[in-house]
Amino acid sequence: MTVEHPALALRGLAKRFDGTIAVAGVDLDVPAGSFYGLLGPNGAGKTTTLSMAVGLLRPDAGSAQVLGHDVWQDPVTAKRLLGVMPDGVRLFDRLTGAELLAYNGLLRGMDPAVVDQRAAELLDVLALGDAGRTLVVDYSAGMKKKIGLACALLHGPRLLVLDEPFEAVDPVSAALIRDILTRYAAGGGTVVFSSHVMEVVERLCSHVAILAQGVIKRVGTIDEVRGGRSLEQVFVEVVGGRTATGEELSWLSR
Amino acid sequence: MALPVSADATPAAPVRSVSARHFVRLKLRVMGNNFRGQGWRIALFIGGALLGLWFAAGGFFLFAAPGLTGNGEYAVLVAAAGGGLLVLGWLLLPLVFFGVDETLDPARFALLPLPRRTLVTGLFVAALISVPVLAVLIASFGLVLTAWSLGGWSAGLTAVLGVLAGLLLCVAASRAVTSAFATMLRSRRVRDLAAVLLAVTAALLGPLQVFGLAALREADWARLAGVATVIGWTPLGAPWTAGIDVAQGRVWAAPVKVLITVATLGALLTWWSRSIESAMVGAASAGKAPVRRGVADGAVAQLFPRVAGWARRDQFGALVAREARYWWRDARRRANLITIAVVGIFVPVMINVTGGDFAAMGEEGFTAAASDSSPVVVTISMLFVGVLASVTLANQFGFDGSAYAANVVAGVPGRVELRARMTAFSLYVLPMLAVVGVVLSVLIGHPGWIGLTIGSLVATYGAGLAVNSLVSVLGAYSLPETSNPFAMNSGAGLTKGLLTLLAMLASAVAAVPMVVAAALLGDAWLWLALPVGVAYGLGAALLGAYLAGDVLDRRQPELLATVTPRR
Secondary structure (H helix, E strand, O other): OOOOOOOEEEEEEEEEEOOEEEEEEEEEEEOOOOEEEEEOOOOOOHHHHHHHHHOOOOOOEEEEEEOOEEOOOOHHHHHHHEEEEOOOOOOOOOOEHHHHHHHHHHHOOOOHHHHHHHHHHHHHHOOOHHHOOOEHHHOOHHHHHHHHHHHHHOOOOOEEEEEOOOOOOOHHHHHHHHHHHHHHHHOOOEEEEEEOOHHHHHHHOOEEEEEEOOEEEEEEEHHHHHOOOOHHHHHHHHHOOOOOOOOOOHHHOO | OOOOOOOOOOOOOOOOOOOHHHHHHHHHHHHHHHHOOOHHHHHHHHHHHHHHHHHHHHHHHHHHHHHHHOOHHHHHHHHHHHHHHHHHHHHHHHHHHHOOOOOOOHHHHOOOOOOHHHHHHHHHHHHOOOHHHHHHHHHHHHHHHHHHHHHHHHHHHHHHHHHHHHHHHHHHHHHHHHHHHHHHOOOHHHHHHHHHHHHHHHHHHHHHHHHHHHHHHOOOHHHHHHHHHHHHOOOOOHHHHHHHHHHOOOOOHHHHHHHHHHHHHHHHHHHHHHHHHHHHHOOOOOOOOOOOOOOOOOHHHHHOOHHHOOOOOOHHHHHHHHHHHHHHHOHHHHHHHHHHHHHHHHHHHHHHHHOOOHHHHHOOOHHHHHHOOHHHHHHHHHHHHHHHHHHHHHHHHHHHHHHHHHHHHHOOOHHHHHHHHHHHHHHHHHHHHHHHHHHHHHHOOOHHHHHHHHHHHHHHHHHHHHHHHHHHHHOOOOOOOOOOOOOOOOOHHHHHHHHHHHHHHHHHHHOHHHHHHHHHHOHHHHHHHHHHHHHHHHHHHHHHHHHHHHHHHHOHHHHHHHHOOOO
16 A cells, blocks of 8 residues: 555645744655665755654644655654654663663564564664663764664664764764665665765665755756766755865965 | 063964953953843843842941941951851852853863963953952952951951952852862763762752751850851951951961962962863863673663563553653752752751641640641641652653654654653652651651641642643753753743742642641541542642643644754
8 A cells, every 4th residue: 555655755845943944845755665865065954854754843834744644644653654863862861772772662662572682683783782781871973873773773664764874973883874774775665864975875875865955956866866977066066065266265375 | 471472483473462351351252242132131140230239238238247336356257257158159159059150161262372371360360250259349348347447447458458369269269169070070970970969969058057047046156256266267267357357456467367368379270270271171081981781681671670660561661661760860850859858858847847836736645736727737838848849840851852852753642651751750759758758747746647748748749740741841941961060051040940930839729629628627637638639649640641641742843842952
């Protein structure tokens, strides 16, 4: 029944904060089984868009559907299909990694035995087993990202929405996260993630959308968006970055 | 404080040297920018300044009293005790209550090429620009008036010198101690511990004050004067008593006391400049927590603490377990629990034991006691404790901050969420309330009233839970996500105060039936109070969770937005 629906469908999502428009009507269709990169400069509205898509922030207008279930009309079903790793949001970090996973699993209504088994596996694969009884608040930035990913994966969601999964992560952890995400997508899951690291997006994604000033500027498969050039060139052109002419800041070279 | 600049230094020599003047201007500018477009902040500042002036005037007349009355007998006592309290206050109050004025945070100067001397002098002078300093200055000039009226202009002048030195001492002491603490508190574990210790200290201040006053009433004044003389020779009292010494003919003492003060001041500034350096470069290690090896248990078994071991391993159980862990592991929450425990015992004991002679009447026997109005007083004091305990939950979601997003993403039903939070909090509070009930009824000499005390406590606590769960959903506000346990959100204080007051009033009103019953039903109530109170409390709490849970379901994202601190 859910096969014909896109994994994530956004229609006219809009949000303004205190008079400034953060997101001005975003339409997006994420095909099931795709690896979708949401690109944009700082302040483009990536986090706002994703927060509205997963039910963390109520949109001023528009709708979001996860595999055909409206996130705001039928949150229970939609949230069951969703795994989310928000950025800039704390975890319940006075728990240990294992406790945090158990908490999230039970909160999702999972069977305790399954929670135990999956938590052990995730901690092992993500190399967090050594942390033992260390509280998450004492984890390093990379470890926090990894335990956040584990929390999002634990209940086996059909759609994974990750906000900046590669921010502040060292290359070793990044490779591990990339590996797990690739495996998850190969197994039929759908991944949507935001980033401004072009290399990662180019290497991983099947589809890309470029967001700037709260609007989608380019969207399509990665080859369509690139059009034979490098993704970085397209991105800078679309976003309208300034290129130095060489005249100003001349005192920098002495 | 000219910067020593050698002209032939390789990097371009600074055109102008930095002096304390720049720090003063910077501080004034930062203060001014804080007010920009924030009417309520200006109002708060003016309110604070007026309060400061009020206290300053009070202090002035206290210090000036020996001079104004022309009675020199207690002059040393007033100067030494008052001045000593001032210094102690400057040392301790920033740690316990107010936080440090970090308008100019030393860490921000770390990258600037400033000699340490310049930095310390600049920060010190900048620290002098504040309302409390002005207030202390005004107050301490009462001492000058005393010295002048008792010993003429020479004593007055000495007092001016002493008072100014004393003021510098106050500021230097507070800066040095908070800076040293801040360095120590870099590690989270030490910080949590310190927050709890400070909470205990703060909670104990009230009781200590009462005992102190009681002790004063019976004290031997002559002996106190002797103690004051000794204090006058310590850095605590030296600057304040110098003028009085001249007035009373001990001219030789004044220079010695000024010397003591200046030496202390120098030592404090040196200490401060040391700790500033380590605060700037972060010399203290981040305090890596010891890695405790995981036990062989599964993840689920690890999540559930022993107090919540009975809970089913489902959504409700997970929430209870996590909350129970948080009430213990989160220093902010633990500090609240400690406050409840200390105040919960102290206030009813004060009201019932020292406040009335009911207890004495009660000694004669149960029938005599039952005929007086005491059950009403006891119920009212229990009402206070119950309300105080439950009002801790008025901003329960604020404790979570943005971490609450996990529950929103998981789609936890509001009723389950609120019931679980109430349950977890009650795991700690109900035993405490039981102890309060038993201890109080024994202390007032009516062990038979245990039913009454516990019944009233549980009833008010339950009604308070109901009110506060609604308040916590509708009136949540964010708490600062900071590493400094002394930091507060300026402005949040006022909101918090109003909200807390509202919640306490509503909870108290909800518990009024218990007082009415105690007043009307007489003897029978002593037996009925326990079952009726427990049923009333439980019913109220469940009803509150039912109603507030519905509201929570409709505004989960909005609640998340209000408790997420703005960066």
